[in-house]
Amino acid sequence: MPDNLANQLIGRLLPEVWNFPNIKKLIAQCDKFSPPHNALVPVRHCLLSPGGPMKFSLEGHQFAIFGYSLTSDCRYVISVSNKFLTWDLATSEVCRDVDPHIEGLMLGLSLSKDNRHAAAFTSINQVIMLDVMLGQCKIIENPLLPQDDIVGLDVVDHSVVVYNSHYWRRFSLKGDLAEEEYFNVALPTILDMIFLDIDHYIAVFWSGDEEFLDRRIEILHSQNRNKSDILKSDQCYCLDVYEDGLKGVYVAHPSSADENCNLFTVSKHGLQRGMWTKLSEISSAAPELFQLSMTGDKQNLVGTIVEGFLIWPLGPKGISTMATLSLPGEFRNVISRPAGSNSCLLNKEKTMALAGVREFIFIWELSSETLVKFFKAHYGRIIHMSSLTDGPFDCGITSSMDRTIKVWNMSNIAGTVHHIEKLENKVEKVLSVEGLGLAVSMTRNAVGIWNLRTGKLTHSLSQNAVGAVITEILISKDGKLLVTAESNFLYIWELGIRIVISSAKHPEVKQLVFADNETKVLSMRWLEEYKVEDC
Structure with missing residues (x-):
């Protein structure tokens, strides 16, 4: 609406008033002439600014996104949480929303090569098959034996393969069991399984040590039920897979030149007549590696280490020389x-590197191995990153526990980012203490403390770090005491030091009211029930 134009301009352009005199004049005109049309005028930067590195923020999921996939033509992103959402990357609009009405969350996603079918498995061992074009779902209940949990799945040749650590089963798109096979390997836990076609797969197993002290990995190749020998790795692996087959596997072994086993050799192995053969050596003195991965064009190998990242060139279009990228000391x-x-991702020109650690994005200049900048990209931990550098695209894609997928313009990734303070969930209630310039907001899982003078979120409070459910809040007139109803308990906080000074069990609180000059709190569940707690 035209009456909202001034408010949109102010909310988006306020951070630039110090850099551009004409924008400063425009904002001043908005402040002066807009109130007669719309008196709701932003005081602080509260809307996304134009330009900058972020192209889109894809929002619409109610829960964390545990899987997403790009279509082969790079036009759409399909993601899963408790439903399937499909976004158009040209417009950032949701073009399909399919809710299968399941009780659990979908934990993995696989997309067919022709983009016509997708499948995901849930936290309660269901498989959800989706016809992407029609938006129709088919649910397979308990595709494995009743005592077995699903570890992963893959969509291949108009069928869905579901697997765990002991065996795999293939189902038709109608949900009928087509075949199954049991594994015969030494290590007990499957890590990944990739099907190149119905009769051709690669399976990766590991020790199962949840402390990650024993990180042995074994890789099995099977084609037409003929098994290769086992390729072993002591730390991590990376599969070099193309549509027409497996080109090689990168693995890490302790270096023979290091008696203390602190250095590792990174090498590439390939299959020759069913036997794994060492093809080349990438590094003979790499530190302890957490992960090996390839860049999108498969021209560089990225190793993740404690202090940062190592990047080795693999092909003629890779970076010119090995690069070491270091994180700041606190990360x-x-x-x-x-x-x-x-x-860690590279931009199309291979001049910049982009990495996600916790909720932050870090950017390095590759030629100098210098950290250019880092900024808060999400409000929750980044779960997954991928690059999109085909055709005209030069983008990085991140998904996060904050239930969003963000698309970043890597050609402008070093641009200025204006962070907007916000809470993870929608605000359900706001209270203010104007004399202190303080506001308190309530969401489902946290209480936010805001400085009204700066517009900054100063603190986020909850007694339970995980699983908090807050139903009501109350703050005293002097701003010293905060009362919260959280997860069937009543908590009284001393706000200045953010410590709980009193608590009492009281479930399902609907309303809180001060009584007796704020010396007591009246809490109510239903009309006929009440309970009084002393402050």
């Missing part, structure tokens, strides 16, 4: 899953 990479950690 470290950690193992988040077997042979897995944080990822």
Whole structure:
């Protein structure tokens, strides 16, 4: 609406008033002439600014996104949480929303090569098959034996393969069991399985040590039920897979030149007549590696280490020489899953590197190995990163626990980012103490403390770090005491030091009211029930 134009301009352009005199004049005109049309005028930067590195923020999921996939033509992103969402990358609009009405969350996603079918498995061992074009779903209940949990799945040749650590089963798109096969390997836990076609797969197994002290990995290749010998790795692996087959596997072994086993050899192995053969050596003195991965064009190999990342050129279009990229001292990479950690991407020109650690994005200049900048990209931990550098695209894609997927313009990734303070979930209630310039907001899982003078979120409070459910809040007139109803308990906080000074069990609180000059709190569940707690 035209009456909202001034408010949109102010909310988006406020951070630039100090850099551009004409924008400063425009904002001043908006402040002066807009109130008669719309008196809701932003005081702080509250809307996304134009330009900058972020192209799109794809929002629409109610829960964390545990899987997403790009279509082969790079036009769409399909993602899963408790439903399937498909975004158009040209417009950032949701073009299909399919809710299969399941009780659990979908934990993995696989997309067919022709983009016509997708499949995901859930936390309660269901398989959901989706016809992408028609938006129709088929649910397979308990595709494995009742005592077995699903580890992963893959869509191949108009069928879905579901697997765990002991065996795999293939189902038709109608849900009928077509075949199954049991594994015969030494290591007990499957890590990954990739089908190139119905009769051709690669399976990766690991020790199952959840402390990640024993990180042995074994890789099995099978074609027409003929098994290769086992390729072993002591730390991590990377599959070099193309549509027409497996080109090689990168693995890490302790270096023979290092008696203390602190250095590792990274080498490429390939299959010759069913036997794994060493094809080349990438590095003979690499430090402990958490992950190996390839860049999107398969011209560079990226190793994740504690202090940062190592990048080795593999082909003529790779970087000119090996690069070592270091994180700031307060950040470290950690193992988040077997042979897995944080990822690192390169832009199309291979001049910049982009990595996600926790909720931050880090950017390095490759030629000098210098950290250019880092910024808060998400409000929750980054789960997955991938690059899109085909055709006209030069983008990085990140998904996060904050239930969003963001698309970043890597050709402008070093541009200025204006961070907007916000909470993870929608705000359900706001209270203010104007004399202190303080506001308190309530979401489902946290209480936000805001500085009204700066517009900054100063603190986020909850008694339970995980699983908090907050139903009501109340703050005293002097701003010293905060009362919260959280997860069937009543908590009284001393706001200045953010410490709980009193608590009492009281489930399902619907409303809180002060009584007796704010010396008591009246809490109510239903009309006929009440309970009084002393402050």
